[in-house]
Amino acid sequence: MANKIVLLGAGNVATHLARAFSGAGHEIALWNRSEAALKSIVAELGCPCTTDMDALPKDADVYIISVKDDAVDSVAEQLAHTLGKTKATVAHTAGSLPKSLLDKHFENAGVIYPMQTFSREKALDYKEIPFFIEEEDDVLKRLALTVSEHVFTLTSEQRKVLHLASVFACNFANHCYTIAEDVLRQIDIPFATLLPLIKETTQKVSVLSPREAQTGPAVREDDTVLGRQIHLLDSRPDLRDIYILMSNSIISYKLGVKS
Amino acid sequence: MANKIVLLGAGNVATHLARAFSGAGHEIALWNRSEAALKSIVAELGCPCTTDMDALPKDADVYIISVKDDAVDSVAEQLAHTLGKTKATVAHTAGSLPKSLLDKHFENAGVIYPMQTFSREKALDYKEIPFFIEEEDDVLKRLALTVSEHVFTLTSEQRKVLHLASVFACNFANHCYTIAEDVLRQIDIPFATLLPLIKETTQKVSVLSPREAQTGPAVREDDTVLGRQIHLLDSRPDLRDIYILMSNSIISYKLGVKS
Numbered sequence: 402m403a404n405k406i407v408l409l410g411a412g413n414v415a416t417h418l419a420r421a422f423s424g425a426g427h428e429i430a431l432w433n434r435s436e437a438a439l440k441s442i443v444a445e446l447g448c449p450c451t452t453d454m455d456a457l458p459k460d461a462d463v464y465i466i467s468v469k470d471d472a473v474d475s476v477a478e479q480l481a482h483t484l485g486k487t488k489a490t491v492a493h494t495a496g497s498l499p500k501s502l503l504d505k506h507f508e509n510a511g512v513i514y515p516m517q518t519f520s521r522e523k524a525l526d527y528k529e530i531p532f533f534i535e536e537e538d539d540v541l542k543r544l545a546l547t548v549s550e551h552v553f554t555l556t557s558e559q560r561k562v563l564h565l566a567s568v569f570a571c572n573f574a575n576h577c578y579t580i581a582e583d584v585l586r587q588i589d590i591p592f593a594t595l596l597p598l599i600k601e602t603t604q605k606v607s608v609l610s611p612r613e614a615q616t617g618p619a620v621r622e623d624d625t626v627l628g629r630q631i632h633l634l635d636s637r638p639d640l641r642d643i644y645i646l647m648s649n650s651i652i653s654y655k656l657g658v659k660s
Numbered sequence: 661m662a663n664k665i666v667l668l669g670a671g672n673v674a675t676h677l678a679r680a681f682s683g684a685g686h687e688i689a690l691w692n693r694s695e696a697a698l699k700s701i702v703a704e705l706g707c708p709c710t711t712d713m714d715a716l717p718k719d720a721d722v723y724i725i726s727v728k729d730d731a732v733d734s735v736a737e738q739l740a741h742t743l744g745k746t747k748a749t750v751a752h753t754a755g756s757l758p759k760s761l762l763d764k765h766f767e768n769a770g771v772i773y774p775m776q777t778f779s780r781e782k783a784l785d786y787k788e789i790p791f792f793i794e795e796e797d798d799v800l801k802r803l804a805l806t807v808s809e810h811v812f813t814l815t816s817e818q819r820k821v822l823h824l825a826s827v828f829a830c831n832f833a834n835h836c837y838t839i840a841e842d843v844l845r846q847i848d849i850p851f852a853t854l855l856p857l858i859k860e861t862t863q864k865v866s867v868l869s870p871r872e873a874q875t876g877p878a879v880r881e882d883d884t885v886l887g888r889q890i891h892l893l894d895s896r897p898d899l900r901d902i903y904i905l906m907s908n909s910i911i912s913y914k915l916g917v918k919s
Contacts, residue, residue, distance in 0.1 A: 470885055516853075518876075520873060551856075562843060568877065574861060578833065594810075595826065597790065600862060603862045609779065610838075617827055620831070621728065626729055643905055646905055650839075
């Protein structure tokens with residue numbers, strides 16, 4: 402069943418949700434504080450959009466606030482003022498923010514958190530993305546199921562932990578790639594040379610646990626190589642600190658001190 | 661042209677090289693200090709193998725020492741003693757060890773370093789694996805080209821830097837997955853839930869540089885989320901230290917302080 406959905410925001414997450422919901426046949430409208438970011442979405446999807454919250458449809462089934470965490474509260478307050486008393490579901494998309502932030506403004510508040518790393522330009526298969534829902538009824542769950550095959554229910558406390566795990570698995574793993582690229586610059590080897598290694602590293606964790614899949618000098622406790630690599634980073638104390646902390650952590654996990 | 665190759669060692673790298681060279685039609689023989697590790701390779705490939713170095717063929721074209729870094733020197737010494745003066749190419753497979761380690765024992769020494777994360781059980785497409793070669797002639801280069809489409813020449817100094825980069829891109833990225841799995845255990849969410857996120861994170865770096873691909877609270881400098889996530893790790897100072905160091909490093913790279 403098609404819903405009428407209003408998206409508030411025009412960042413990476415909002416853009417992809419607009420694409421996903423539009424692709425699933427829902428009627429969507431967009432609001433954003435500034436006009437610039439809206440233009441490319443309108444050009445792509447042709448949906449109505451505005452920078453004037455009062456011009457938004459008042460009869461949407463679901464309003465989704467997808468702005469920077471710091472701005473969710475003020476956008477929610479403005480939306481509550483605009484809509485007045487409403488039976489519509491109003492949700493945010495933030496992994497780290499509680500549902501209670503919206504409960505104070507709306508009768509039917511919720512959270513719809515798509516766990517993925519969204520870059521505006523890169524197309525995604527939305528069916529694969531896990532959506533984590535928090536709500537009193539099942540409006541958001543049914544909506545998410547029109548887009549994804551992987552929809553779960555979590556409390557705000559559980560979602561915080563999930564979001565933390567995703568920062569390690571995505572942002573920090575990606576930062577390891579950034580550092581590798583930086584290190585390779587010294588010997589003029591392109592980052593792309595590492596792609597088969599990176600691909601295999603991630604394929605392994607779909608068949609082995611990451612602990613079982615670990616290789617390299619730290620898990621072998623090969624002190625000679627560890628010492629030599631630390632020495633290579635003498636001129637980069639920032640990277641040397643990361644190298645030492647990560648290697649010690651790998652050894653601790655291996656010895657079962659942690660977890 | 662088929663070569664006669666002797667592999668010394670029976671660890672993950674030696675096992676995969678045995679498979680790769682055997683699959684490319686070369687004649688191989690294996691030596692390992694202990695018999696246990698040899699058995700599964702023999703069962704799989706049916707090649708001659710021994711724990712007695714004196715029983716190895718003396719007329720092989722290439723001898724490849726693929727043992728723990730700490731053991732390369734002593735195995736090389738023992739092999740030099742066994743072979744006497746030889747024109748055969750003798751190479752090791754270690755990213756971090758110089759070619760000079762073998763130069764003192766052999767007239768034609770070299771290095772053949774396959775950059776990949778090798779787990780014994782997991783099949784690999786050897787064509788994709790980059791091989792980094794160091795030698796005076798082109799014996800190892802021609803051998804590697806029978807297995808892989810990506811063969812490069814590097815000096816020992818360059819290879820050390822490459823190996824360091826691979827530790828960040830593979831071992832440290834994988835350790836971020838281990839930590840994510842550990843964090844998820846608190847809320848009984850299986851690690852597999854993160855796989856679409858992990859897959860997308862790695863796919864992004866084949867089209868964007870990892871710096872451009874970065875997302876999350878650190879690169880957004882979202883101090884509210886950063887503070888909340890650090891607080892979530894109060895009971896795990898080991899992970900809190902990693903969280904803070906990685907987040908600060910992401911911000912430094914964004915601001916262009918590094919690189």
